[in-house]
Amino acid sequence: MTRITLTFAFLLLLGIPTFSQFSTSRVPITEVFSSNGKFSVKSYSYDDECPTTRGRSIVYKADKVMYEINRSFDVYTFDRYFLTISNDGSTIAYLANATYHDDGFKNVIIYKDGKRAETYSTKEFSSCNSDVEKCNLFYDNSSMVIDYQKSKPELVVFKEGTSDEEKFLNEQYVLNYNDVVYCVDTKKMVTLYDLKKREIIKKVPFRSVYEKLKKLKREMPKTDFFEYAYKYIPDFVIKKTNKKLAVEIENKTGLKYVGTNTSDFYNYKIYRIVLAGYLTKSGNFEIDTLSCAKEIDENKIRAIMTTNTFDASFLSEKTEKQYFKFFLGGFRNPVDSLAKQELLIEKEEQKKERAKRLTLDSINHVYIPVNLNDCFLQLNKILKPIDREMIKNFKERSDVLSLHHGLGMWIRNNWGLWGGSRLQTYFVQRGFSEPDGMSSIILGEYYGWLKGNQEAGPKFELKHPLKN
Structure with missing residues (x-):
């Protein structure tokens, strides 16, 4: 997740x-x-x-x-x-x-x-x-019919003039009556599904079944x-020794735990453990996922987690187990000089990897556009016609800012604007260094391109030529 x-x-x-x-x-x-x-x-x-x-x-x-x-x-x-x-x-x-x-x-x-x-x-x-229209499985009229200023958590107040039909649909958009599920979708069409035969019976307009449905009541x-107990996995306490898990890993691996000491993360190479699983009420840990840096013996970590019993008293009485996935911090070589040298080697490897990324046409199986015009063509392939039309119909160019944390984030992460790519180089060579700014340019110019400015790409390059 x-x-x-x-x-x-x-x-x-x-x-x-x-x-x-x-x-x-x-x-x-x-x-x-x-x-x-x-x-x-x-x-x-x-x-x-x-x-x-x-x-x-x-x-x-x-x-x-x-x-x-x-x-x-x-x-x-x-x-x-x-x-x-x-x-x-x-x-x-x-x-x-x-x-x-x-x-x-x-x-x-x-x-x-x-x-x-x-x-x-x-x-x-x-x-x-959904290829041609915005729609959901369930009908939702809440924003249209509920008076949120007058409503309270225990009492819904409808806006004046709301019809009985819309009041009914506000809560009864789906129900089961004698093994037939009635599900009202965004278009106010009802899908009737037979639970016995496990098949769709038919799809009909809501008004054709309203007189029947209004006599029914959805069973809530x-x-x-139960209260979810937040705890970092390295802070789990082993019952037998009454010591934290991080200390046990230090003892078994000979490494030094790095928790909240942020300076260590900058000064030394950190070995990470990715661990998630279920802590049961009896104190046993059921591993879901486990992977370790090559410097850490994964078998040792697995043995620690499966042979020890942990204090689970902080778990709710209402649940038999709880899922944990946060392994705060990491481990490093206990010899400071060696840990520093390892970091220098790691940075050199990262530099080589970044240089390699700048030449690739695809990263993680995602095609990387070579220039702004290529971005437009790729977005046209990714987005559905109805979604392209939605962007095109924005009232102003500034409206694309609403996509900054959605489509913009996808562009930044998948087109290498953070980690390095040929598209990042394209912008850097024109004086742009911030990934957020690069994605904003792509979205803004794409909006103009959809509105008919087919020369948006070349015009941007004329305005922002390559720098020496």
Whole structure:
């Protein structure tokens, strides 16, 4: 969740399955019941990210466990997610406007007897075609009908003149009635999905089923929360010795731990450990990912994590385990002079690598434009027609600033404006040194190019010729 946080607008621009990822200190435990009330599914998350699949979900018949699924189904009441279970407990449907990009799933996920059976994108499930229009799986009229000045957390106040139909849709945009899911999309079309047959029945205008739906009520999930415990992995305390993990690694490897001493990061070469996994209530650590700098024996780190029991008293009583991923700091050679020499060698290697990057036409399988005009052509390939049209219809050139942290960030990271590339050289040779400024130029000139200034690239080069 490696996770890169991009703006929602930019994810839409690239047509990437979108997710409003964020962290929260309160992690949900969600329980929903079948229409007949005989079955339920209870879902636990193990980390603080939303959406996430880290967790487990348990299906019950009354109080008896029927089966489990090795994932969570996040349902936050302040965002648009929907979880439901069939009347025989065999089918679970999870619908979400946002998808988790590491999930490998789509906006609609169907499980049969604990195994993933079908998935649908918004385009496949609803009447929306994201290639030609802005649309979401769920209808959302909140900004149009809610009076936020008068509303309170416990009471929603609608704007004067809001119709009963729109009031209904504000909360009832998706529901399950007798194993048929009714999902209203952005275009106010309703997709009817049969949980028994696991297939789409039909798609109809909302008004054609409103009289039936308004008599129904969406079953709201029962939601509990546990407080997520923030802790850096090197600060874990080993029960047997009552010493921190960082000290144990020092003892086993002969290296020196570098935590918050920032001067060490500038003066010495730092060896990194990437470690993530689950700390259980019993104090065992279940490794999810582990990689080490070549100077650190990965097997030693693995042995330390799997043979020791850690103090887990800080975990919430409501969860059996919690996911941790932050390994603050690193390690270095304990001999100062050798650690300094290693840093000099590393910097020389980085210099050579950077020089190599400046000649490549692709970095990490991403094509690097050779000049400004080439940027325009590549953006035209990356963006959908509807998204190009959105940029073209900005009222002013300055409006492209809204893309600085989305599309602009993607350009800076993927076209080598930070790490070095032939495109970076193109701008540096014309007197521009800041990656933020380079991406702003690309976006601003692209806006002009879309508006009809086909000579935007050559004109920029005339105005900013190569410097000696």
